[in-house]
Amino acid sequence: MTALPQHFENWFDARGWQAHPHQLEMLAKKDEPAQLLIAPTGGGKTLAGFLPTLVELGSRPQSGLHTLYISPLKALAADIRRNLEKPVTEIGLDIRIEDRTGDTPATRKKRQRVDPPHILLTTPESLALLLSYEDAPRMFAGVSRVIVDEIHALAESKRGDQLMLALSRLQALAPNLRRVGLSATVEEPEAIAKTLAFGSQPCSILHAPSGPTPDIQMLKTTEAPPWSGGGAAYSIPAVMELVKQHKTTLIFHNTRAQAEIFFHNLWLANDDALPIGIHHGSLARAAREKTEAAMAEGKLRAIVCTGSLDLGIDWGDVDLVIQIGAPKNVKRLVQRIGRANHVYNAPSKAILVPANRFEVVECVAALEAVREMDLDGEPHGRGPLDVLCQHILIRAASGPFHADALFDEFRSTGDYASLTRAEFDGCLDFIATGGYALRTYDRWQRLLLKEDGMWHLRDPRSTQRIRMNLGTIQDTDKLKVRMRGRGSAAPLGEIEESFAATLEPGDTFLIGGEIVRFVGLREMDVIVRKDAAKRPRIATFMGTKFATSTQLSHRILDYFQRSDWSELPNHTADWLMLQKTISALPNKDELLIETFPNDGLEHLCIYGFAGRNALQTLGLLLTHRLETLGFHPLGFVATDYALMIWGLDEVTDFAPLFEPANLRDGLENWLAESAVMKRSFKTCATIAGLIDRNGPHPKKSGRQTTFSSDILYNTLLKYDPDHLMLRITKEEAMRGLVDFSRIEEMLTRTNGKLLTKRLERVSPLAAPLLLEIGNVPVRGSAQERLLTEEAERMLSEVGLE
Structure with missing residues (x-):
C-alpha cells in the first residue's frame, strides 16, 4: 500500500491520527480511470478523495486547474473548502482552493475563468455554465481529477444526467481525466460505478469498514400519536427536553411546511429561550447563511431543517438527530442520521418521531432496515432526452461542433450508452429547427450546418439566453416575500405562486419561523408585515412531499404478517390486532x-x-x-x-x-x-x-x-x-x-x-x-x-x- 509523504505523515502524527486503510488505498489507485468509494459518514471519505490531489500538487506544483470537486449543495461546497484549507495551510502546501456556485460574486467568477485555482469546488449547474464558454478548452485542458461527492444524491435525478453529460465534455477536453465518486449510501454500487465510468473504462469499487452501529430509537411518549396528520405536535414537550439534554440537535422534517409549523410550535414551548434556528431551501440566502454560521460557531442548540442539511456538511457539535415523521426512504434516513457525531469511531445518535399512529409501524420498519443497512432506491432508467437537448445547446454556446463527435461523447456516458443515432438526430433537429410544427418560427431556428460540416449557433448573441436558462432544477414557481416599506431589502424567502394566489389581505402565515400578515402583491413580490399573533391563520406554503419507497412499503407489509409485535407500543399493536380481527x-x-x-x-x-x-x-x-x-x-x-x-x-x-x-x-x-x-x-x-x-x-x-x-x-x-x-x-x-x-x-x-x-x-x-x-x-x-x-x-x- 502506498505510503504517505513524510510531511503528510507528520501532520497526521501531530494530531494523533492515522490514515485509514481506504484513504491509503485511494492514494495507491490514484491513476485508475475511475474509483467509487463507499464509506460511512465521518469515515474520512472526502479526505480520501482529495488525498491524491494534495500529494500530487505537493510534490509537483503546477499552475492552473488540477481538480474539480462537484457537490449537490452550495453549502456543502463552501463547507468542504473551509475544511480543506486547514490541512493545506498546516502542511504548508502552496495550493489555491476556491468554490464557485450561484452565491459567488461575479467578479470572482470572471477571474476564475482567466486564472483558475488548483482546486475548484462547484455544483453541476456551475460546471455546465463554465463549459458553455468559448474559453472552456483553455480552462479545463490541464484538469486531472474530478471528485463527485454524495454521488448517490445526484444519480437519482436529472441533475446527475446533466453532470454526467458535462463530464463527457470534460473528458473530451482532458482525455486523461480521472473520476472519483464518494458516498455513504449506495444501494447498488455496480450501477453507480457504471454511470461514473467513462465509456468502456473500468471503475473500481472500494468499501470502507462500516463503523459503529448507529444508536437509533423511536421516541417514547406518554401521549400516543394522533390518528392522522404529519405535524407531530404531540411530541413538542419531549423534543424540547431532548434539545436541553444535548449540545446541538438537528430536527429534520420531510417538507418545508412541516418544518415551519414545528419550529413555530417549538419556539412557543421554548421557556428557557434556548437559541434555536430554522433552515430550508425557501428561506432567503442571508437567512440560511446566518443559520449556517451560527451552527459552525456552536451557537445554536437546535436547528429545525429539511433536506437542505441532509448531505455531507460537518457540524462538529451535532450530537443528536431527530427525524420528525416517518422517513419514507431508508437511504435518506441513513444520510440524516450521519449528521450526528460526525466522526468515524463514534455511533450516530438519532430519534424517530412518528407523526401519526400508522407512522409508528413505518418507523419500526425503517429502524430494522437501517440496522441491516438494507438501502432503498428506485431505478433511474435511461438518460432523459430533455437534458440531452439542453446539453446540445450548452455545447453550441461554447463553439461549433461536429455531430458525429458529439454523438460519440454522449454514448460514452453511462445512462446514455444505449442512445440511438435516430434519437440523437431527433434531438439535434429539434434544437436546430424546433421540429416540424415550429420550423417556420425564427425564434426556434437556433443552429446552422455550415460548409465546414460543423453546427454553429445561428445567432451568437443567443449564448446569453442559453446560459441564463440552463439547469434541470424545476422547483415550483416561487415569489419573493418582502417586508413592507423596506424597498430593495433582501427578501425573507420565497413561497409558491399557487399559495400566494390563495392569500387575501389580512391572512397570516409562517416564513422563517415568523408570523407575517399578507398585504398584497407588487409585481413579482409578496408584500407582508410583521404580525403579533400567536398562531397563523394559514400555516404555511406547500413544499415537496416524499412518497414511501417501494422497499420500505414491502417491509411494512412483511411486518404486518409477523407474530411478534413486541417492538410496537401497546396502542399501535392493539390497533393492528383489532384490524386483523375485524x-x-x-x-x-x-x-x-x-x-x-x-x-x-x-x-x-x-x-x-x-x-x-x-x-x-x-x-x-x-x-x-x-x-x-x-x-x-x-x-x-x-x-x-x-x-x-x-x-x-x-x-x-x-x-x-x-x-x-x-x-x-x-x-x-x-x-x-x-x-x-x-x-x-x-x-x-x-x-x-x-x-x-x-x-x-x-x-x-x-x-x-x-x-x-x-x-x-x-x-x-x-x-x-x-x-x-x-x-x-x-x-x-x-x-x-x-x-x-x-x-x-x-x-x-x-x-x-x-x-x-x-x-x-x-x-x-x-x-x-x-x-x-x-x-x-x-x-x-x-x-x-x-x-x-x-x-x-x-x-x-x-x-x-
Whole structure:
C-alpha cells in the first residue's frame, strides 16, 4: 500500500491520527480511470478523495486547474473548502482552493475563468455554465481529477444526467481525466460505478469498514400519536427536553411546511429561550447563511431543517438527530442520521418521531432496515432526452461542433450508452429547427450546418439566453416575500405562486419561523408585515412531499404478517390486532379491499402500498371507471398506503377495475385530457430549451410561462402529435407525476389476487383516511379538537379508544 509523504505523515502524527486503510488505498489507485468509494459518514471519505490531489500538487506544483470537486449543495461546497484549507495551510502546501456556485460574486467568477485555482469546488449547474464558454478548452485542458461527492444524491435525478453529460465534455477536453465518486449510501454500487465510468473504462469499487452501529430509537411518549396528520405536535414537550439534554440537535422534517409549523410550535414551548434556528431551501440566502454560521460557531442548540442539511456538511457539535415523521426512504434516513457525531469511531445518535399512529409501524420498519443497512432506491432508467437537448445547446454556446463527435461523447456516458443515432438526430433537429410544427418560427431556428460540416449557433448573441436558462432544477414557481416599506431589502424567502394566489389581505402565515400578515402583491413580490399573533391563520406554503419507497412499503407489509409485535407500543399493536380481527391485515401477495357504509355513503378502501402519487393516479382512474359503470363515485383520498373512494353505490365486482390493460388504457385517455401532461410539458420544454424562464428582461411569472407553454402544447398536439417534446412529456408524466410504474409493481406483486372484505362499519386501518377527508376544509384552532373527536367517535364504533 502506498505510503504517505513524510510531511503528510507528520501532520497526521501531530494530531494523533492515522490514515485509514481506504484513504491509503485511494492514494495507491490514484491513476485508475475511475474509483467509487463507499464509506460511512465521518469515515474520512472526502479526505480520501482529495488525498491524491494534495500529494500530487505537493510534490509537483503546477499552475492552473488540477481538480474539480462537484457537490449537490452550495453549502456543502463552501463547507468542504473551509475544511480543506486547514490541512493545506498546516502542511504548508502552496495550493489555491476556491468554490464557485450561484452565491459567488461575479467578479470572482470572471477571474476564475482567466486564472483558475488548483482546486475548484462547484455544483453541476456551475460546471455546465463554465463549459458553455468559448474559453472552456483553455480552462479545463490541464484538469486531472474530478471528485463527485454524495454521488448517490445526484444519480437519482436529472441533475446527475446533466453532470454526467458535462463530464463527457470534460473528458473530451482532458482525455486523461480521472473520476472519483464518494458516498455513504449506495444501494447498488455496480450501477453507480457504471454511470461514473467513462465509456468502456473500468471503475473500481472500494468499501470502507462500516463503523459503529448507529444508536437509533423511536421516541417514547406518554401521549400516543394522533390518528392522522404529519405535524407531530404531540411530541413538542419531549423534543424540547431532548434539545436541553444535548449540545446541538438537528430536527429534520420531510417538507418545508412541516418544518415551519414545528419550529413555530417549538419556539412557543421554548421557556428557557434556548437559541434555536430554522433552515430550508425557501428561506432567503442571508437567512440560511446566518443559520449556517451560527451552527459552525456552536451557537445554536437546535436547528429545525429539511433536506437542505441532509448531505455531507460537518457540524462538529451535532450530537443528536431527530427525524420528525416517518422517513419514507431508508437511504435518506441513513444520510440524516450521519449528521450526528460526525466522526468515524463514534455511533450516530438519532430519534424517530412518528407523526401519526400508522407512522409508528413505518418507523419500526425503517429502524430494522437501517440496522441491516438494507438501502432503498428506485431505478433511474435511461438518460432523459430533455437534458440531452439542453446539453446540445450548452455545447453550441461554447463553439461549433461536429455531430458525429458529439454523438460519440454522449454514448460514452453511462445512462446514455444505449442512445440511438435516430434519437440523437431527433434531438439535434429539434434544437436546430424546433421540429416540424415550429420550423417556420425564427425564434426556434437556433443552429446552422455550415460548409465546414460543423453546427454553429445561428445567432451568437443567443449564448446569453442559453446560459441564463440552463439547469434541470424545476422547483415550483416561487415569489419573493418582502417586508413592507423596506424597498430593495433582501427578501425573507420565497413561497409558491399557487399559495400566494390563495392569500387575501389580512391572512397570516409562517416564513422563517415568523408570523407575517399578507398585504398584497407588487409585481413579482409578496408584500407582508410583521404580525403579533400567536398562531397563523394559514400555516404555511406547500413544499415537496416524499412518497414511501417501494422497499420500505414491502417491509411494512412483511411486518404486518409477523407474530411478534413486541417492538410496537401497546396502542399501535392493539390497533393492528383489532384490524386483523375485524377485517384483515394487508400483505404483499394479495390486494386487500374493504367496503363499508359510513355517514350515508358507500366507501371502498384499497390498501395498495404504492406511494401517494401512484395511489392518487389510481384514484383518478378508478373513479372515472366507476363513473362509466354507473356507480356514482363522489371523491377519493390517497395516502402512501391506501386509497379510499366514496360514493352512492356499493361496489361488489372488483376484478375488472384492476385489469392491467384497462388501467393502462384509462391512463392513456386520462393523460390526453388532463392538466398533468401540460405540467410535464412545461417542465420538459423548459429544460430542453423550448421555453425560456429567464432573459434580459424581468423574469416571467409561473402563470405567464404556463400560458405560453399551454399554447405550445396545444399547437404541437394539433399539428405535430409525434413531436419530440410530446414524446418526452409523456414519458416524464408516466414516470414522475403519475408514478404509473408503482401501480404496475402493485399489480405484478399481487398477481390478480384480491382479498375483499365487506364490513358493517369503518375498519381501524381505514379510520385515519376518513380523518384525511375531514382534514381538508377545516381551518383554525378548532381543527385539532374536531379531528380528535371524530377519531374517538369512529374508533369507539370498532371497539378501540
